[in-house]
Amino acid sequence: MENQTLNFQKVHFVTSAPDIRHLPDDDGVEVAFAGRSNAGKSSALNALTGQRQLARTSKTPGRTQLINLFELEPGKRLVDLPGYGYAQVPEEMKRKWQASLSEYLQKRDSLKGLVLLMDIRHPLKDTDTQLLEWATANGIKVLALLTKCDKFNPGPRKNIVQQVRRQVAEFGGEVQVEAFSSLKGIGVELVSQVLSRWYLEQDIETQQDDDLVDPA
Ligand SMILES: Nc1nc2c(ncn2[C@@H]2O[C@H](COP(=O)(O)OP(=O)(O)OP(=O)(O)O)[C@@H](O)[C@H]2O)c(=O)[nH]1
Numbered sequence: 001m002e003n004q005t006l007n008f009q010k011v012h013f014v015t016s017a018p019d020i021r022h023l024p025d026d027d028g029v030e031v032a033f034a035g036r037s038n039a040g041k042s043s044a045l046n047a048l049t050g051q052r053q054l055a056r057t058s059k060t061p062g063r064t065q066l067i068n069l070f071e072l073e074p075g076k077r078l079v080d081l082p083g084y085g086y087a088q089v090p091e092e093m094k095r096k097w098q099a100s101l102s103e104y105l106q107k108r109d110s111l112k113g114l115v116l117l118m119d120i121r122h123p124l125k126d127t128d129t130q131l132l133e134w135a136t137a138n139g140i141k142v143l144a145l146l147t148k149c150d151k152f153n154p155g156p157r158k159n160i161v162q163q164v165r166r167q168v169a170e171f172g173g174e175v176q177v178e179a180f181s182s183l184k185g186i187g188v189e190l191v192s193q194v195l196s197r198w199y200l201e202q203d204i205e206t207q208q209d210d211d212l213v214d215p216a
């Protein structure tokens with residue numbers, strides 16, 4: 001399975017759900033894209049899948065208010081989550097979508113990996129840190145992407161990445177930190193490799209569990 005990558009371009013839209021009760025069966029493996037509003041989650045999904053319009057992007061924070069589910073192949077899904085931390089929306093609306101977000105994170109068994117997207121100019125805000133701590137404590141794999149890295153030249157960019165890596169190392173979990181730009185395609189190949197590995201590792205684990213249940 002060395003360097004085996006999935007074909008992310010084969011992705012298709014499954015559903016937009018206001019909460020987890022409207023999602024399809026909770027089996028297989030989901031990798032979710034999470035982060036503050038406007039961090040670039042939807043853009044990153046589009047860059048990864050090579051489809052400009054798969055997930056809707058916007059200059060206005062709070063664009064993605066539903067849990068959007070995409071399928072790569074049976075039992076392998078990508079999830080575009082609503083962003084958090086954006087103040088300029090009505091309180092009632094904010095409560096609703098933040099509740100569906102935390103419910104998804106806490107209850108969805110098929111969630112095995114999290115891509116945490118943070119604007120490289122504002123990394124590790126409170127909620128990002130909480131999410132990191134929660135994910136590592138719960139055995140969820142995390143890939144942290146410092147998005148919009150095209151805003152910096154390679155030198156300063158590298159310094160920020162290293163600084164964030166040091167801060168993240170304190171959480172002790174399995175967290176990889178990388179620079180990313182949907183605009184320039186930086187980090188896209190790396191994300192497809194990491195996610196492919198997660199999906200394929202999970203296939204092997206599931207296979208081993210099945211073998212334990214049924215040795216035949
Ligand atoms: N310069 C630059 N801008 C980007 C990049 N990725 C996204 N953006 C811009 O950032 C804004 C937000 O992008 P989205 O992908 O919609 O962000 P999101 O995290 O899905 O936002 P919500 O759905 O509101 O939570 C848009 O104006 C994008 O064009 C990037 O790599 N470089």
Ligand SMILES: [Mg+2]
Pocket residue numbers: 041042043056057063064080
């Ligand atoms: Mg979005």
